[in-house]
Amino acid sequence: MAKFCLFTCKYHTINSVPPKQMTKTTRTSHYKRGSHMAEKEGAIVKKGHEEGLKMALSLLEEYELPAGLLPLADVIEVGFVKTTGYMWILQTKKVEHNFKMISKLVSYSTEITGYVEKKRIKKLKGVKAKELMLWPPVGDISVDDPPTGKIHFKSLAGITKTFPVEAFAAGQ
Numbered sequence: 264m265a266k267f268c269l270f271t272c273k274y275h276t277i278n279s280v281p282p283k284q285m286t287k288t289t290r291t292s293h294y295k296r297g298s299h300m301a302e303k304e305g306a307i308v309k310k311g312h313e314e315g316l317k318m319a320l321s322l323l324e325e326y327e328l329p330a331g332l333l334p335l336a337d338v339i340e341v342g343f344v345k346t347t348g349y350m351w352i353l354q355t356k357k358v359e360h361n362f363k364m365i366s367k368l369v370s371y372s373t374e375i376t377g378y379v380e381k382k383r384i385k386k387l388k389g390v391k392a393k394e395l396m397l398w399p400p401v402g403d404i405s406v407d408d409p410p411t412g413k414i415h416f417k418s419l420a421g422i423t424k425t426f427p428v429e430a431f432a433a434g435q
Contacts, residue, residue, distance in 0.1 A: 302349045308342040315341035319352060327382045328406060329414065329431035334360040335371065348378040352389075364430040368393040369401075382406040392416060392424070 309318040315338035322343060323330055337355040344350075352375040359370050372389035383405040391398040403417040406428060414431060417423045429435075 302347070303342060303344065303351070305346060306342040306344045306349075308340060310340050312338040315339070315352070318343065322350060322379060326379050327408075328379075328384070328404070329428055330433035331362075331431045331435045332404070333371070333375070334358060343379070348380050349376070350379050350384075351376045362426075362430050362435055364435055365426045367426070367430075370398060382408045392418075394422075 307318070309315045316335055318341045319333055319335060319338070320330060322328075322341075323332055333352070335352065335354055336358050339353040339355060340351075341353075342351050354371070354373055354375075357370060357372055359368060361368050370391045370393070372391075375387075375389035377384045377387035383403070385403050385405075387402055387404060388400070390401045392401055399418040399420055399422070401416050402419040403415075405415050405417075407413050407415075410428075412428050413425050414428045415423055415425050
């Protein structure tokens with residue numbers, strides 16, 4: 264087992280590359296991945312597009328979030344830790360989706376993470392919504408409880424946008 268990293272991680276176990284020999288980009292993405300190792304402990308993990316997509320959709324349904332909230336493509340892995348609500352999605356490429364009903368373009372990174380709870384995803388990373396010429400990151404998504412038909416997107420800058428929930432139904 265390699266001892267180059269602060270984390271016990273697949274990258275070093277498989278590739279046995281000490282951090283000094285990594286490029287800056289490799290090192291950054293490696294440590295970014297490795298920093299989630301403790302959060303992933305005890306997770307249910309589904310690999311591959313079909314199984315991963317099925318798990319992502321079942322999480323949205325279980326936590327009463329719109330089924331079309333995460334339009335994913337070429338899913339590599341989806342994981343979920345029931346005790347903490349921590350979830351992650353890895354996909355082969357970034358996805359940009361236009362929600363036509365609200366004329367909103369949203370970008371989904373190759374790695375999406377967050378904490379899922381009833382009608383909410385908090386500490387969300389990897390999702391950005393286009394506002395004018397900017398792409399501010401979305402940090403929190405919540406659906407009103409009791410239901411009002413509204414869903415709220417809060418950016419890391421503290422700006423909240425509210426839309427009708429049906430704009431994020433499956434197939435939108």
